Amino acid sequence: MTIEPAQEGSGRVEDRADGDGAAMNRFKDAEHLFRVALVFAAGALAFVVVRAILVPKSFGEYGHYRGTAIAEIAAQPVVFAGHESCETCHPEVPAVKNKGKHAKVNCEACHGALAKHAEDPGTVEPAKLETAVLCVKCHSKNGAKPEGFPQVDAKEHSAGLACDTCHKPHSPVIGAGGKP
Amino acid sequence: MPVQGYMYPNEVELAWSILIVLYPFLTGLVAGAFILASLERVFRVEAVKPTYRLALLTALAFLLVAPLPLQLHLGHPERSFEMYLTPHRSSAMAMFGFVYLWYLMAVLVLEIWLDYRRDIVRLSQSAKGIPRLIYRALTLGSTNISENALRIDERASYIITVIGIPSAFLLHGYVGFIFGSVKANPWWSSPTMPVVFLFSAMVSGIAAVLLLYMFTSRVRGQAVDMNCVDTIARYLFYAFLIDFGLEMLDLVHRIYEADESFRSLDFMVHTRLYLSQVVIQIYIGTLVPIGLLALTQLLRLAEKVRKRIYAVAGALTLVGIFAMRWNVVIGGQLFSKSFLGYTTYKVGFITREGLLTASVLTLLPFPILWALVKLLPPWAEHEFMPEAGAAPAQGGD
Numbered sequence: 001m002t003i004e005p006a007q008e009g010s011g012r013v014e015d016r017a018d019g020d021g022a023a024m025n026r027f028k029d030a031e032h033l034f035r036v037a038l039v040f041a042a043g044a045l046a047f048v049v050v051r052a053i054l055v056p057k058s059f060g061e062y063g064h065y066r067g068t069a070i071a072e073i074a075a076q077p078v079v080f081a082g083h084e085s086c087e088t089c090h091p092e093v094p095a096v097k098n099k100g101k102h103a104k105v106n107c108e109a110c111h112g113a114l115a116k117h118a119e120d121p122g123t124v125e126p127a128k129l130e131t132a133v134l135c136v137k138c139h140s141k142n143g144a145k146p147e148g149f150p151q152v153d154a155k156e157h158s159a160g161l162a163c164d165t166c167h168k169p170h171s172p173v174i175g176a177g178g179k180p
Numbered sequence: 181m182p183v184q185g186y187m188y189p190n191e192v193e194l195a196w197s198i199l200i201v202l203y204p205f206l207t208g209l210v211a212g213a214f215i216l217a218s219l220e221r222v223f224r225v226e227a228v229k230p231t232y233r234l235a236l237l238t239a240l241a242f243l244l245v246a247p248l249p250l251q252l253h254l255g256h257p258e259r260s261f262e263m264y265l266t267p268h269r270s271s272a273m274a275m276f277g278f279v280y281l282w283y284l285m286a287v288l289v290l291e292i293w294l295d296y297r298r299d300i301v302r303l304s305q306s307a308k309g310i311p312r313l314i315y316r317a318l319t320l321g322s323t324n325i326s327e328n329a330l331r332i333d334e335r336a337s338y339i340i341t342v343i344g345i346p347s348a349f350l351l352h353g354y355v356g357f358i359f360g361s362v363k364a365n366p367w368w369s370s371p372t373m374p375v376v377f378l379f380s381a382m383v384s385g386i387a388a389v390l391l392l393y394m395f396t397s398r399v400r401g402q403a404v405d406m407n408c409v410d411t412i413a414r415y416l417f418y419a420f421l422i423d424f425g426l427e428m429l430d431l432v433h434r435i436y437e438a439d440e441s442f443r444s445l446d447f448m449v450h451t452r453l454y455l456s457q458v459v460i461q462i463y464i465g466t467l468v469p470i471g472l473l474a475l476t477q478l479l480r481l482a483e484k485v486r487k488r489i490y491a492v493a494g495a496l497t498l499v500g501i502f503a504m505r506w507n508v509v510i511g512g513q514l515f516s517k518s519f520l521g522y523t524t525y526k527v528g529f530i531t532r533e534g535l536l537t538a539s540v541l542t543l544l545p546f547p548i549l550w551a552l553v554k555l556l557p558p559w560a561e562h563e564f565m566p567e568a569g570a571a572p573a574q575g576g577d
Contacts, residue, residue, distance in 0.1 A: 029329040032322035033336060036293065039320060040285070051265050064268050143186035143521065 081118035083107045089121065093170055100171025101150075110134060110169065131163040185521030194513045194525045197533035198506075199249035202541055204355045204377065205384070205505045206246040211352035212385010213239040214288065214344060219415065221341040227411035233558030234396065235389045236292050241549035243284055249541055252532060272358050283351045287344040293318070294337040296556050298325045314555065352381040359508060366441035367512040372430045379423035380501050386416045387497035390490060392549075400559070406483055410476075413490050417473040420497070424466055427504075444519035452514050452522055457507045465500015469493040 061067025086107040087094050097103060108114055110129060117124040132154070141151045150172075152158075158165075166174055183192055217235035219225040251257040264281075267274040293300075301323045304315035353374040360373025390412045397404045434442065449457055472493040476486050510525050528534035 025328070029324060029326060030332050032297065032320060032324060032329065033332065035320040035322050036290070043285075047264075055265050059266060064266070142189060144188045144518070 077115075079113035079115050080108050081113075081115045085118040086114070096168075097170040101173055102170060129169075131167075131169060132158070132160075135163040135167075135169070182524045182526075183521065184523075185516065186518050187516045187521040187523050188518060191513070191516050191521075192523050194510065194523070196509055196513060197253065197525075198510075198527050198535065198538045199253045199533050199541070201502070201506045201509045202249040202538055203246065204352075204359075204509070205502050206242050206249070206541075206545070207355050208352055208377065208381030208384045208501065208505070209388050210239045210243045210246060210283075210385065211348040211378070211381040212383065212387075213242070213389050214348045214385070215382050216386050216389050216412065216415070218341050218345050218348075221338060222345065225411060225415075227407045228415075230405045230408045230560060231389050231393045231412065233295065233556075234393055234553075235385075236288065236295065237552045237556065237558055238389055238392055238545075238549060239385075240288050240292060241545040241552055243280075243288060244548055245541060245545045247280065248544070249538070252537060252541075272354075272361060276354055276358065279351055279354050283344075283347050287340060287347045291337055291340045291344060292556070294333045294340065297333055298330060299556065301325045311555070349378055353378045355381075359512070362512075364517065365512050366439065367445060367515070368508065370430060372426060372433075376423070376426050376430060379419060379426055380504055382419045383416065383423050384498060384501035386412060386419060387494040387501075390416060391494040391498070394487065394491060394494075396553075402559075404487060406486070409490055410486070413473055413476060413486075413493070416494070416497070417470070417477060420466070420470050420473065424470060441519055444515050448511065448515050448522060452524070453507055453511050456503050457511065461500050461503035461507055465496055465503050469496045469500065472496075 056066045056068070058067030058069075059065070062070070083094075083106050093107070097105075111126055114124075114126055117126050136152075136154045139151050141153045145151055163169075213235045216228065217232050217239070220228050220232045251260060254260060263271075263274045263277045267277065269275070297319075300315050300318045302325075304312060304319050304323070307315055356374035356377025359368040359377075360370050362368045390409060393412075394404055394409060434445070469492075472489050475481070476489055481489070513523075514525065515522050527538075530536050
């Protein structure tokens with residue numbers, strides 16, 4: 001395995017003088033390199049073909065994603081009704097909520113997506129909320145939250161009682177009133 | 181206590197597990213083993229010749245396993261192929277896919293094929309059954325092992341190794357770059373990271389090949405070539421000194437600069453990372469092996485003593501480099517970016533990213549290496565010597 005500098009045979013001039021035979025011999029001695037190059041070329045070609053088949057045609061149309069994905073997402077049914085729809089039938093809630101700490105919290109942030117209920121209020125009933133589970137999603141104590149944000153250690157704070165025993169969710173400050 | 185002080189909610193659970201520790205460790209062994217192999221081929225360090233082929237096969241066995249920890253870490257591993265189909269040029273990881281593929285195919289596989297070609301041709305004629313078919317396929321239909329053809333192979337192999345050295349540097353420097361370029365993480369974000377990763381890769385790869393060579397010699401009942409292991413140990417010693425020097429340079433720079441992250445990181449090193457960084461990485465995994473290797477350089481020790489020292493120093497080196505990867509990957513996720521809190525990493529056992537999976541992946545390169553060694557024996561006595569005139573030159577098929 002010692003490395004020997006490649007010898008140029010008896011020299012290029014003589015090789016030329018030998019004519020096509022010498023060139024053919026040299027080609028034969030390097031033939032395996034052409035074969036391995038062919039294998040690599042076949043691999044590269046296979047990659048190009050597979051890529052052409054697998055990459056969606058609309059890829060890159062708007063950015064580094066499938067362009068038709070936008071239309072597909074836009075075609076999905078709307079699941080949120082929007083607070084204006086809720087307030088049409090439940091005007092007593094914003095009357096309380098807009099004066100309290102939860103004024104900026106949208107109805108469906110707590111009640112969930114209710115487009116189906118808004119379309120057919122008689123048949124589709126919203127699920128009853130469990131405040132002991134729901135409230136701590138925002139209000140459990142965490143050092144990363146701003147100091148002024150109301151946050152509690154639920155076990156210490158309520159000893160297992162549901163939050164709405166004391167706090168009315170639409171206006172949670174005790175004594176501020178609001179819909180039960 | 182799992183969380184101490186203030187952590188942001190998304191920092192409590194570590195996103196990168198022990199499998200991500202394994203990825204730079206395995207990749208480092210590949211780059212290091214290849215660089216050791218290049219000593220013989222490019223820098224003509226003839227003493228390490230007995231390990232040349234073993235180092236190449238070791239690099240290949242580990243390189244085949246290197247992406248598996250990443251695959252198992254992904255929620256949808258089948259989507260990783262998309263990285264090749266539609267790579268995003270701003271993604272360091274997407275570009276790594278191409279670096280990996282280049283190194284695997286254009287450097288390692290090609291170099292092994294060229295180096296073994298005369299053996300493959302010979303075996304395609306002497307082997308029986310399925311191995312014969314494999315060897316025949318590996319010849320690519322060319323059985324020309326004439327003197328001129330082999331000279332062309334030598335030249336091509338030399339060129340590939342010359343290209344392979346910067347490629348190996350790129351491969352592992354890139355792994356360091358992936359961490360070093362995360363500017364949001366002060367534990368990682370450092371321009372020295374690629375260089376430190378590269379030298380630690382050389383250290384771990386050299387140590388791994390040294391251990392494998394001594395182990396395989398013992399198993400085969402062959403005498404260890406002391407000139408070879410002395411030379412490898414000397415290179416290990418030099419590479420380790422540079423690696424340790426670079427790490428200390430980085431440390432001194434951090435201490436003197438003492439930016440806003442320093443107190444938090446300093447506290448972490450003295451508490452949660454004390455065992456893995458100070459005790460295991462620095463004392464047991466760096467200073468002890470460097471001290472042991474220095475002894476072999478300074479004193480005239482008996483052959484038997486030197487072999488034992490090399491074995492202990494090599495094993496401790498691998499432990500130290502693994503600890504270094506652990507401290508980089510896990511350490512970088514234990515502190516809060518608020519610099520006010522620390523979390524804990526608890527390794528699962530029988531989970532997808534647990535200790536069992538990590539252990540299997542660490543051991544997996546060895547059966548692969550065993551199969552490669554069976555297929556392509558790297559030992560000197562198997563090597564086909566054209567000057568012996570044992571095989572006639574043949575032209576074409």
